[in-house]
Amino acid sequence: MKKIILTPLMVLLLGCFAATAQNSMVITADQPQSTISEHIYGQFSEHLGTGVYGGLWVGENSDIPNTDGFRNDVIQALKELEVPNVRWPGGCFADEYHWRDGIGPRDERPVRINTHWGMVEEKNQVGTHEFMRLTELIDTEPYISANVGSGTPKEMANWIEYMTYDGNSTLANLRRENGQDEAWEVKFWGIGNESWGCGGNMQADYYADLYRRYATFAKNYSGNELFKIASGFSDDRYQWTETVVEEAGNQMDAISLHYYTLPTGNWQKKGPSKDFGEDMYFSTLKEGLVMDKYVKQHSNRMDKYDPEKRITLAVDEWGVWTDPIEGSNPGFLQQQNSIRDALVASTTLDILNKHSDRVRIANIAQTVNVLQAMILTEGKQMIKTPTYHVFDFYTVHHNTKLLPLHLDAGTYEYKGENIPAVSATASKSDDGTVNLTVSNLHASETQEVTADIRGADLSSVNDARILTGDAVDAINTFDNPDNVSPQSYTDYELKGGELTLQIPSKSVIVLRIQ
Numbered sequence: 001m002k003k004i005i006l007t008p009l010m011v012l013l014l015g016c017f018a019a020t021a022q023n024s025m026v027i028t029a030d031q032p033q034s035t036i037s038e039h040i041y042g043q044f045s046e047h048l049g050t051g052v053y054g055g056l057w058v059g060e061n062s063d064i065p066n067t068d069g070f071r072n073d074v075i076q077a078l079k080e081l082e083v084p085n086v087r088w089p090g091g092c093f094a095d096e097y098h099w100r101d102g103i104g105p106r107d108e109r110p111v112r113i114n115t116h117w118g119m120v121e122e123k124n125q126v127g128t129h130e131f132m133r134l135t136e137l138i139d140t141e142p143y144i145s146a147n148v149g150s151g152t153p154k155e156m157a158n159w160i161e162y163m164t165y166d167g168n169s170t171l172a173n174l175r176r177e178n179g180q181d182e183a184w185e186v187k188f189w190g191i192g193n194e195s196w197g198c199g200g201n202m203q204a205d206y207y208a209d210l211y212r213r214y215a216t217f218a219k220n221y222s223g224n225e226l227f228k229i230a231s232g233f234s235d236d237r238y239q240w241t242e243t244v245v246e247e248a249g250n251q252m253d254a255i256s257l258h259y260y261t262l263p264t265g266n267w268q269k270k271g272p273s274k275d276f277g278e279d280m281y282f283s284t285l286k287e288g289l290v291m292d293k294y295v296k297q298h299s300n301r302m303d304k305y306d307p308e309k310r311i312t313l314a315v316d317e318w319g320v321w322t323d324p325i326e327g328s329n330p331g332f333l334q335q336q337n338s339i340r341d342a343l344v345a346s347t348t349l350d351i352l353n354k355h356s357d358r359v360r361i362a363n364i365a366q367t368v369n370v371l372q373a374m375i376l377t378e379g380k381q382m383i384k385t386p387t388y389h390v391f392d393f394y395t396v397h398h399n400t401k402l403l404p405l406h407l408d409a410g411t412y413e414y415k416g417e418n419i420p421a422v423s424a425t426a427s428k429s430d431d432g433t434v435n436l437t438v439s440n441l442h443a444s445e446t447q448e449v450t451a452d453i454r455g456a457d458l459s460s461v462n463d464a465r466i467l468t469g470d471a472v473d474a475i476n477t478f479d480n481p482d483n484v485s486p487q488s489y490t491d492y493e494l495k496g497g498e499l500t501l502q503i504p505s506k507s508v509i510v511l512r513i514q
Contacts, residue, residue, distance in 0.1 A: 020502070021410040021442070023449045027426045029434055030455025032401030034357040036427055038084040040349070041391060041398065042143065044317060044363040046091035047126075048117040048370050049332025055368030055377050056134065057126050064380050068133050069125075073382040074368060077375055078138040081388065082395050085188060087143040087316055087363045088131050092116040092198035094190070095149030099159045102127020103178050116198060118331030128163065132184055141187060143316075143363070148192035148214060148231070149200040157217040160189070165221040183222050188361070190316070191215060192231035194258065196240060199231060204240045207231065208247035215251040227253045229314050229361075234258040235294060242301040249305050254312035254361065257298050260321040260371075261288040261344055273322035273335035274475055278443050281340050281472035281506075282414040284320065285441050288344040289419060291318065292351045299358045315352060315362040319372035320344050333370050337476075339469035339484050339506050341372050342386035346439040346508045347423045349394050354425070356402055364391075376476075383481040386474075389467050392486070393510040396435040396463070400427035403434070412442045422447055422503075434458060434513040440503040443472050451499040458497060458513045464489040468507035 045051055058064045058071055065072040089097050093116055101110050102124045109124040135142045144163075146156040162171040166183035175183075191214045193199045195207045202210070211230050218226055230248065232255040233240035244255060263271030263284040271280050299313055320341045321333075328334040345364070352359045364387075368375045374388040403426040411418040424438040434456060440447040466489035476483050489509050491502040503509055 020446045020448050021421060023407070023409045023422045023447055025405055025407045025424060025449065025451045027434070027436075027451055027453045028404040028455055029428060029453055031404055032428050033404060034402050036353050036356045036397045036400050036402050037360040038082075038398035039361040040352050040356065040359060041083070041394065042085040042087060042316070042361060042363040043078075043083050043367040043374065044087040044091070044365045045367045046370065047089050047093045047097070047114060047122060048091065048366070049329065049334060050377070051366050051368050051370040052126050055370075055375070057130070059125065067137060069130065070134055070137055071377070071382070074375055074377065075137050077382070077384060077388070078140075078367070081374065081391055082398065083138055083140045084398070085141040085143045085361070085363070086135060086367065087145060087190070090145055090193060091317075092194065094145035094193050095147050095151070095199040097147055098151065098155065099128055099162075103129065103174075117333070118329050120331075128159075129178060129180060132180070142184070143188035143190065144186055145190040145193050146214070148195060148210065149198075153214050153217040156191070156214060157219065160186075160218060160226070161221060164224040167222065183224070185224055187225065187227045188229065189218060189226050190229045190231070190256070191218065194234070195231040196233055196237070204243035205247070208244045211244065211248045212251055215248070229254040229256055229316070232256040232258070232298070232314075236297065238297055238301050241298045242304065245302050245305050245311065249311055252311060254314040255302070256314045256316045257294065258317040259291055259294055259315070260317070260319060260365070262321055263287065270321055270323050273325065274338065274473055276473050278414065278472055281443055282412070282417070282419075284340055285343060285347070286417065286419050288320070288347055289351075291348050292354075295351060295355050295359060299355065302358070309358050312360040313355075313358045315359055317363060317365050318348060319365045321371055335371060337373060337376070337385035337387050338472070339386050339467070339474045340472055342390045342467060342484070342508060343439055343441055343506065345372070345387045345390040346394075346437065347441070349390070350423045350425045350437070350439075353397060353402060353427070378478055381478045383476050383478060385476060386467065386469070386484040389484070389486050390508055393437055393465065393467065393508060394425075396510060396512060397425060397427045397437070400429050400435060403428055410447065414443075421445070422449060432456070432514070436511045436513060437508065438501060438503060439508045440505055442505050444505050446505060447503045449501040449503060451501070453497045453499060453513070456497070458494065461492060461494055461499075461511050461513050463510065463512040464492065466504075466507055466509045468504050472506060
């Protein structure tokens with residue numbers, strides 16, 4: 001056998017060839033499917049750590065620029081993100097929250113103890129009126145979580161009347177006395193949160209009966225149509241979903257599903273949010289992709305009683321949950337946010353988009369300073385996280401039509417395990433624009449993606465951007481706020497209906513094709 005001697009140039013060329021993997025997809029642009037609801041891109045702000053106080057709210061007398069107590073920098077950032085809804089006041093906090101504590105003069109409101117999150121004082125400075133003002137400032141819809149665990153049907157019913165009745169009643173007039181003359185429109189109401197756990201440690205049969213009781217007294221006032229969301233389970237607890245939908249499905253518009261991505265898969269030691277290597281990078285991405293199985297299986301149980309998919313699966317808590325930053329209050333759930341977390345966001349949104357025939361509302365946890373946040377603040381400083389930028393990219397999919405996308409993806413292999421190297425969503429806007437977001441999950445290899453776009457006459461690419469980092473744990477800091485930030489993307493070629501993309505490792509791209 002003749003021996004082949006590789007020259008340095010040949011070695012270099014072989015290395016370049018090996019470092020670019022091949023992937024293909026077929027997008028059928030003339031066969032639109034379900035609508036990707038903008039509400040899949042919802043946020044979640046719980047009274048937890050500095051998520052509300054310090055993150056959103058600083059008070060009118062703060063030297064931090066604010067509007068009616070809310071930080072101007074955060075307001076502007078959230079407006080730019082086109083946030084469709086914000087879930088409040090919890091979370092676990094919601095089932096110990098009594099809404100009357102948060103109305104009236106702020107200096108007269110009672111001080112409670114936040115027993116779930118750090119045993120700190122809750123001074124109720126942000127209550128119903130303040131939260132509704134926030135929704136006005138960022139032009140979003142409120143999603144209220146009612147107290148079922150320690151509250152009563154009457155308390156919830158009174159809150160709904162207080163907020164949404166525009167006639168002459170004692171509660172509506174009390175709202176007026178507190179500064180709000182017109183009734184608010186409040187569509188989304190969660191009836192309990194994690195009622196199987198922090199919301200009351202209930203059994204499914206018991207909660208189903210209790211839900212029916214509460215839902216009976218959740219009334220529509222003054223043309224405000226409630227969208228009632230039952231408390232579902234998390235992860236693979238499918239029996240809860242089946243029982244509650246079977247017994248109470250006729251009185252609900254949605255049932256929730258919660259799933260948190262743990263880098264290690266272990267609640268006792270979740271893994272770090274910064275200064276990690278490829279082990280934690282790969283395992284986090286792998287854990288995040290499990291969301292697809294959970295959405296499918298919970299939806300399958302719902303199909304048995306709701307084959308027409310009238311009831312929404314509301315994935316109203318999701319995101320990466322790591323160990324808290326060293327030295328921080330462990331009850332404040334403070335963590336950093338890296339390009340790894342941005343990729344979990346992109347793959348999760350791809351999954352939720354794919355199931356948009358059943359998933360029509362979702363909420364990442366959380367908006368500011370808590371868990372996988374959009375924004376981090378420290379005093380007067382504010383930074384946008386890599387996850388923020390992914391949500392910004394994905395605004396192109398708001399209220400568009402999902403397009404069939406067949407992806408033949410290569411694999412990202414690491415220590416005997418593998419996951420798909422590429423994830424994507426394709427959608428179509430009313431004006432015929434094809435929107436495409438594609439992620440390369442591989443830690444070190446460029447992915448070439450060839451997309452055959454059928455059923456559309458496309459000639460140009462607009463709004464082409466990329467988000468990537470120089471390491472798997474790349475983050476933004478207050479000293480370097482733009483370390484992971486969007487850049488112009490030009491490494492593509494469009495010929496006829498074929499689009500070829502060269503996507504660097506650990507990257508997300510967005511393109512609008514016309």
